Amino acid sequence: MAGVNLKIKKRLLFILCVFTIMTLILVLRIAWIQIYSGKEYQEFAYNQQTKNRTISAKRGTIYDRNMKPLAVSGSVDTVSASPQEISKQKLDIDKISSELANILEMDKETVKKKLTKNSQYEIIKQKIDREIGNKVREWKSKDKISGIYIDEDTKRFYPNRNLAAHVIGFTNIDNDGLDGVERMMEKYLKGVPGKILSETDASGMALSMSDEKFIQPQDGNDVILTIDETIQYFAEKALEKAISDNNVLNGATAIVMDPRNGEILALASKPDFDLNNPRGVPKGKDPETWTGKSKEDVEYLQQTVWRNKAVVDTYEPGSTFKPVTAAAGLEEGAITPDTQVTDATVKVGGWNINCWKPNAHLHETFREGVYNSCNPVFVRLSQKLGVPLFFKYVKAFGFYDKTGIDLPGEARGIMFTNPTEVNMATASFGQRFQITPIQLVQAYGAIANGGDLITPHVVKEVVDETGSVIKKYEPNVVRRVISRQTSDTLKSILYGVVDVGTGKNAKIPGYKIGGKTGTSETIMDPKLLKLNIVGKNKRYIVSFSAIAPTDNPSLCVLVVLDYPDVYNPGGGMLVAPVVGKLIDDILSYKGVEKEYTEQDKKMLLQEVQVPNVKGKTVEEAVKLLKESKLEYKIEGSDTDKKAIVQDQTPKSSALLHERSIVVLYTYKPQEEAMVKVPDVKNKPVYDATQAFKKLGLNIRVNGTGTAVSQSMDAGTKVKKGTVIEVIFRNVVSD
Incomplete structure (x- = not known):
């Protein structure tokens, strides 16, 4: 009997131990869950008992410097569904799918697949117009369908489409910045999304007695750019015309x-794209096969229309780099503007470097050497400085570093790591190394402002919804490169380049413009050849870099044309006139008054004979007019360069002032284009000229001062191209 009791006691003891151990394990497990996994299980239970829908925050607006909107967020709707809730209602899924697909303009099977998924939340279609969203609301209310949601959302909209595309950038469907300022300023623009929370039962159905909880989204901040919308427009139109x-x-x-x-007033890159449809079909691509999403399509977009050539591309600057060499020589006292130099052939490393002019200029002053852009002059100057000192200035001007501009993808220039005498010789006139356009503009900025290298930037400030400034971007001086004296001397030399030198095609009477031409030959990027974007192995890059007004610079302007397919390409011929007109437009827009020298007045009054271009192709006609220093306007096809000119106004042999307009007709006009003569009385010469030009009319200037009379009364209808004489007189007082 005692043995039996002992066995029972042992058995009970064993059971007690097992129970104690199991209880201890359970307690420890509960403690572990409470302490370490409690939050996770709470979230799991919360998610199981609630259903949430995201409400997008309104992305901040991007403005130009004058508070003109460049990127805005408009109100749209997003349609979503709870498949689990819909499945409990015993609805006709086929019918619902068909009706909803019809309203949303979607494929019925796609909608049906989303509505029958085993999930609590499924997006049906995002970013639909409010009008379509209201149709879904009406349909849902009429058929008393629960489980379909229409929530307010936002969609990015760019009112100016292509304007400043590479500066502004774009977003994806979730309003995340992908490029440009949209990407760089994401943390300020994005905002914090809100939520709509609703309680559900075990099956995922919304509880009828529970209220939805709305967590308000926090809208993003606004970003104000340094860009001026009007100046940006001028720059883009100038490029489009130059390209054509x-x-x-x-x-x-x-x-x-x-x-x-360092504020960027305009930055344009061509080709460009519509910011509202960044993946749209590029020119030359088949719309039937283009998706904009395949690996090949995206690579093509990145290499062409999305490519911001101003900060991503590198190129040989050619003669536009010569002012850097000149700055080094002037600063070190190795040369003065009046030092006698020679452009005779110089031999470096077995290579003869000659002046571009067949009959060399021979002996000249250094100032004249810059005017004439003589390569040997700059080689000899670099030799006076020596390799270490010369490249010290190249580095000081920022060519070994990125500028730090607040745009994505900035490239670094391709510079010599251990430069030799030969490297220095070729670099002195801008060859055998590569820089980005923005690097050159930064360097010219230092020449223009008295010697400070300043970081270029496109963002001016960030403000909240009340207009309070959250962040302001002040000018950042990287270093001092040259003295104010050197800066002033160099500006006067660059003014001479435009006044009498190789840049004279950029001259605008009344404005002091300084600048330098540039032409370089380079090998085509293999990627572009592979993508069949271009078809030749070699290309010319022509450019013109300018400062204006030279006596008090407020502008640095650079225009670069990549691969002009013309005979005898050169920056002075092709790009200088583009930059001159662009500066003219900008300074006039900014209200900078013109101050005419006697030479300017003579230039304004100088007349040329209109050539006969009837019967010629548009391409041939334009070439002849440009050689005669005349501008043109095409009535008819302005894209077909092989179209034949059927008529012209004024007729051949007529006398016009330089830069006047000849209207070309590529069709036999039944009725020639007519415009009303403007009233230019009391206007100065420039304003009167511009008033006529805008209408395609020409002016014959008689005298100086302000307009006192005109040969045709204001309001008279005349043909475009008609010449109207205006008499000007200086106002004098006793």
Whole structure:
């Protein structure tokens, strides 16, 4: 009996031990869950008992410097569904799918697949117009369908479409910035999304007695750019015309910067794209096969229309780099503007370097050497400085570093790591190394502003919804490169380049413009050849870099044309006139008054004979007019360069002032284009000229001062191209 009791006791003891151990394990497990996994299980239970729908925050607006909107967020709707809730209602899924697909303009099977998924939440279609969203609301209310949701959302909209595309950038469907300022300023623009929470039962159905909880989204901040919408428009139109006139095959770029603070007023890159449809079909691609999403399509977009040539592309600057060499020589006292130099052939490393002019200029002053852009003059100057000192200035001007501009993808220039005498010789006139356009503009900024290298930037400030400034971007001086004296001397030399030298095609009477031409030959990027974007192995890049007004610079302007398909390409011939007109447009827009020298007045009054271009192709006619220093306007096809000119106004042999307009007709006009003569009385010469030009009319200037009379009364209807004489007189007082 005692043995039996002992066995029972042992058995009970064993059971007790097992129970104690199991209880201890259970307690420890509960403690572990409470302490370490409690939050996870709470979230699991919360998610199981609730259903949430995201409400997008309104992305901040991007403005130009004058508070003109460049990127805005409009109100749209997003349609979503709870398949689990729908499945409990015993609805006709086939019918619902068909009706909803019809409203949303979607494939019925796609909608049906989303509505029958085993999930609590499924997006049906995002970013639909509010009008369509209201149709879904009406349909849902009429058929008393629960489990379909229409929530307010936002969609990015760019009112100016292509304008400043590479600066502004774009977003994806979730409003995340993918490029440009949209990407760089994401943390300020994005905002914090809100939520709509609703309680559900075990099956995922919304509880009828529970209220939805709304967590308000926090809208993003606004970003104000340094860009001026009007100046940006001028720059883009200038590029488009230059590309068309010169059959430019690989795009172009233009940068306008205020050298006093590094603010970018305009930055244009061509080809470009519509920001509202960044994956749209590029020119030359088949719309039937283009998706914009395949690996090949995206690579093509990145290499062409999305490519910001101003900061991504590198190129040989050619003679536009010569002012850097000149700055080094002037700063070190190795030369003065009046030092006698020679452009005789110089031999470096077995290579003869000659002046571009067959009959060399021979002996000249250094100032004249810059005017004439003589390569041997700059080689000899670099030799006076020596390799270490010369490249010290190249580095000081920022060519070994990125500029730090607040745009994505900036490339670094390709510079010599251990430069030799030969490297220095070729670099002195801008060859055998590569830089980005923005690097050159930054360097010219230092020449213009008195010697400070300043970081270029496109963002001016960030403000909240009340207009309070959250972040302000002040000018960042990287270093001092040259003295104010050297800066002033160099500006006067560059003014001479435009006044009497190789840049004279950029001259605008009344404005002091300084600048330098550039032409370089380079090998085509293998990627572009592979993608069949261009078809030749070699290409020319022509450019013109300018400062204006030279006595008090407020503009640095660079225009680069990549691969103009013309005979005898050169920056002075092709790009200088583009930059001159662009500066003219900008300074006039900014209200900078013209101050005419006696030479300017003579230039304004100088007349040329209109050539006969009837029967010629548009391409041939334009070439003849440009050689005669005349501008043109095409009535008819302005894209077909092989179209034949059927008529012209004024007729051949007529006398016009330089830069006047000849209207070309590529069709036999039944009725020639007519315009009303403007009233230019009391206007100065420039304003009167511009008033006529805008209408396609020409002016014959008689006298100086302000207009006192005109040969045709204001309001008279005349043909475009008609010449109207205006008499000007200076106002004098006793």
